[in-house]
Amino acid sequence: MKKVLIIFMTLVYLTPQNLKAQNEGAALAVGALVAIGAGIAAVKQMEERAELTATQWILSNNPELTSFSLKTLSFDGKKLKDMSTTSVITYEIQEFTPSDKPELDGRKQVLFGFTSQGWINEYGIDFNKIRWLLVDGEEWMNMMISYVKVSSSENDDNRLMKTLKVGKVVNKGVKVKSKLVIPFYKLTGDMYVVTDYSSELKLIYNERSLGMFLKETGDIVQIGRGDIIEIHDFFFDE
Numbered sequence: 681m682k683k684v685l686i687i688f689m690t691l692v693y694l695t696p697q698n699l700k701a702q703n704e705g706a707a708l709a710v711g712a713l714v715a716i717g718a719g720i721a722a723v724k725q726m727e728e729r730a731e732l733t734a735t736q737w738i739l740s741n742n743p744e745l746t747s748f749s750l751k752t753l754s755f756d757g758k759k760l761k762d763m764s765t766t767s768v769i770t771y772e773i774q775e776f777t778p779s780d781k782p783e784l785d786g787r788k789q790v791l792f793g794f795t796s797q798g799w800i801n802e803y804g805i806d807f808n809k810i811r812w813l814l815v816d817g818e819e820w821m822n823m824m825i826s827y828v829k830v831s832s833s834e835n836d837d838n839r840l841m842k843t844l845k846v847g848k849v850v851n852k853g854v855k856v857k858s859k860l861v862i863p864f865y866k867l868t869g870d871m872y873v874v875t876d877y878s879s880e881l882k883l884i885y886n887e888r889s890l891g892m893f894l895k896e897t898g899d900i901v902q903i904g905r906g907d908i909i910e911i912h913d914f915f916f917d918e
């Protein structure tokens with residue numbers, strides 16, 4: 681009987697503590713979920729504001745575009761703490777003929793928004809720290825040809841154009857289907873190969889990545905390999 685009483689008293693004593701601990705754990709979990717949800721909502725809001733600004737830039741600088749679709753391809757910065765660093769936002773733009781339920785069947789372009797350090801701060805997005813560059817399929821092909829030439833020993837522009845139209849730029853080089861047809865140089869992390877592409881950009885190959893040096897701001901931004909493939913598919917995948 682004494683043992684039963686001791687067990688009963690122990691259970692009475694421990695149960696509220698366990699419930700308290702469980703409640704505290706649940707509160708922490710809920711708090712974490714709320715914080716994650718708030719972070720996702722904040723990123724989504726900034727993405728929408730950036731997309732609106734991109735649309736405004738197109739309307740201000742390209743009045744010939746009178747019917748077009750603008751979609752975010754990549755909004756760099758999955759983590760809020762990393763979003764103030766230099767990066768690039770990309771948008772797919774395609775023209776169409778206005779009609780009831782129109783199809784996107786017109787000219788394709790990609791808009792790059794290059795950001796500078798501190799483009800996102802406690803006050804939100806500083807749009808003065810974004811530099812815009814609009815390219816079409818022909819310009820993108822020229823950029824990829826220049827990039828592959830600086831990344832490999834291949835220098836034949838015609839062969840590069842034919843290969844890039846049916847291939848993809850991956851980490852190790854250019855692949856056609858599953859075959860690596862143009863291998864990239866194997867470099868270490870502190871080696872860079874640079875080509876002066878235009879009055880605005882230098883293209884940089886470094887350890888399997890595509891870097892762009894912006895002459896106006898002096899910033900280097902990297903284009904994600906997945907983004908390169910998506911942009912290439914957008915232009916050349918039928």
